[in-house]
Amino acid sequence: MVKPNMRIFILSTRTLVFLTLFSITTQQEVPETSITRFQEYLRINTAHPNPDYSAAVSFLNVLAKSIPNLQTRTLYLTTPQKPLLLVTLPGSNPSLPSILFNSHLDSVPAEPSKWVHHPFSAVKTDDGKIFARGAQDDKCIAIQYLEALRNIILKDPEFKPVRTLHICYVPDEEIGGLDGMAKFVESNEFKQLNVGFFLDEGQASTTNQYRVFYADRSPWNLVIKATGMPGHGSRMFDNSAMENLMKSIEVVSKFRENQFDLVKAGVLANSEVISANAVYLKAGIPSTNGNFVMNMQPSEAEAGFDVRLPPTVDPDLLKKRIADEWAPATRNLSYHIVEKGPLRDYKGRPLMTATNDSNPWWIVFKDAVEACGGELMKPEILSSTTDARYLRQLGIPTLGFSPMKNTPILLHDHNEYLKDTVFLEGIKVYESIIKSLTSFEGAGPL
Numbered sequence: 001m002v003k004p005n006m007r008i009f010i011l012s013t014r015t016l017v018f019l020t021l022f023s024i025t026t027q028q029e030v031p032e033t034s035i036t037r038f039q040e041y042l043r044i045n046t047a048h049p050n051p052d053y054s055a056a057v058s059f060l061n062v063l064a065k066s067i068p069n070l071q072t073r074t075l076y077l078t079t080p081q082k083p084l085l086l087v088t089l090p091g092s093n094p095s096l097p098s099i100l101f102n103s104h105l106d107s108v109p110a111e112p113s114k115w116v117h118h119p120f121s122a123v124k125t126d127d128g129k130i131f132a133r134g135a136q137d138d139k140c141i142a143i144q145y146l147e148a149l150r151n152i153i154l155k156d157p158e159f160k161p162v163r164t165l166h167i168c169y170v171p172d173e174e175i176g177g178l179d180g181m182a183k184f185v186e187s188n189e190f191k192q193l194n195v196g197f198f199l200d201e202g203q204a205s206t207t208n209q210y211r212v213f214y215a216d217r218s219p220w221n222l223v224i225k226a227t228g229m230p231g232h233g234s235r236m237f238d239n240s241a242m243e244n245l246m247k248s249i250e251v252v253s254k255f256r257e258n259q260f261d262l263v264k265a266g267v268l269a270n271s272e273v274i275s276a277n278a279v280y281l282k283a284g285i286p287s288t289n290g291n292f293v294m295n296m297q298p299s300e301a302e303a304g305f306d307v308r309l310p311p312t313v314d315p316d317l318l319k320k321r322i323a324d325e326w327a328p329a330t331r332n333l334s335y336h337i338v339e340k341g342p343l344r345d346y347k348g349r350p351l352m353t354a355t356n357d358s359n360p361w362w363i364v365f366k367d368a369v370e371a372c373g374g375e376l377m378k379p380e381i382l383s384s385t386t387d388a389r390y391l392r393q394l395g396i397p398t399l400g401f402s403p404m405k406n407t408p409i410l411l412h413d414h415n416e417y418l419k420d421t422v423f424l425e426g427i428k429v430y431e432s433i434i435k436s437l438t439s440f441e442g443a444g445p446l
């Protein structure tokens with residue numbers, strides 16, 4: 001029998017050996033270099049209005065080529081300044097529809113003076129926060145995809161997926177994707193990929209569960225114009241342009257309040273209601289020095305609204321509401337809607353991906369996240385818009401997912417950062433997802 005003090009000695013020695021081994025392992029494993037590669041990518045300035053796409057694509061190309069079995073192609077669908085990188089891991093059964101992962105190359109601008117660290121320095125603080133524009137949106141997933149593939153192939157050099165996996169790195173998502181994903185999905189190169197399932201970016205989660213998105217809201221730019229009799233500022237009369245516009249704004253505001261009440265009461269999520277926010281007002285007769293004539297009621301007035309529709313609502317009903325209530329012609333109001341993207345797929349179905357048993361891709365995805373210890377929140381509609389809409393329009397099952405949990409939502413914000421531990425955990429999640437999706441031999445819904 002070991003004496004008590006002897007036992008303590010043995011335990012502490014074991015602990016020491018374990019700790020030494022652990023620290024050697026962590027130093028030798030990929031994590032530190034994954035982080036370094038992430039930082040390096042973040043330092044490439046791909047913010048609008050002058051994103052350096054060439055530098056980003058050549059960096060990712062070199063990175064992909066450093067991983068065995070990956071093939072790369074650079075496509076130029078518009079100008080030489082807007083390349084698109086396609087990375088492919090061929091599957092053993094090319095007749096099966098492929099998997100496509102997406103990451104956009106660009107990011108929104110950053111104002112360095114408002115940041116604690118320069119937005120393109122990718123500084124890592126002592127507590128592991130990596131500060132950079134794009135750290136969350138969405139350069140993390142760009143590198144995580146490749147690092148996950150690197151780990152899978154390192155652990156199993158014989159790894160051969162059944163289904164082909166492609167990753168596309170596309171330009172211009174942040175400015176609508178017209179020269180990016182919109183062009184790509186129309187190209188022959190895209191058609192040849194025979195995509196069966198698409199995985200795009202998501203958003204950070206402040207809880208311990210990951211968020212997943214099955215739809216985007218569609219934006220409408222709505223302009224309401226009022227006309228009326230001009231008149232002296234002192235006169236009271238009906239139907240002035242200003243009066244008509246203000247009545248219109250009151251009606252829109254009431255609708256907005258009702259929708260917002262549903263959110264505040266917890267009945268619907270923010271992204272599940274129609275938002276209608278006034279974004280500009282234009283009226284008045286200009287005088288000198290940027291002022292307005294004060295004794296004249298103008299004959300025209302105008303207001304602009306940012307309207308967002310979840311795919312669950314009927315756009316024709318909203319159009320009727322706008323025509324009948326928000327801008328009725330009987331009150332000298334007219335309106336113009338610019339629909340910033342499709343609302344229905346090519347078969348006329350709402351742009352939504354099923355997140356239930358009817359969609360085998362959903363089951364495979366969900367099981368893969370759970371298999372590596374991850375948990376998913378209830379699937380959500382994204383409040384804003386991503387490139388995913390172009391794929392959903394083609395009827396391709398599409399999910400939005402960026403594995404960032406316990407992380408504040410900082411996309412497009414000052415001091416955007418991602419913690420190293422969260423980034424590394426995300427790589428493990430993608431390892432599980434890639435292995436499951438590429439070995440899934442069933443057919444997806446069409």
Ligand SMILES: [Zn+2]
Nearest residue numbers: 104137138201
């Ligand atoms: Zn994004």
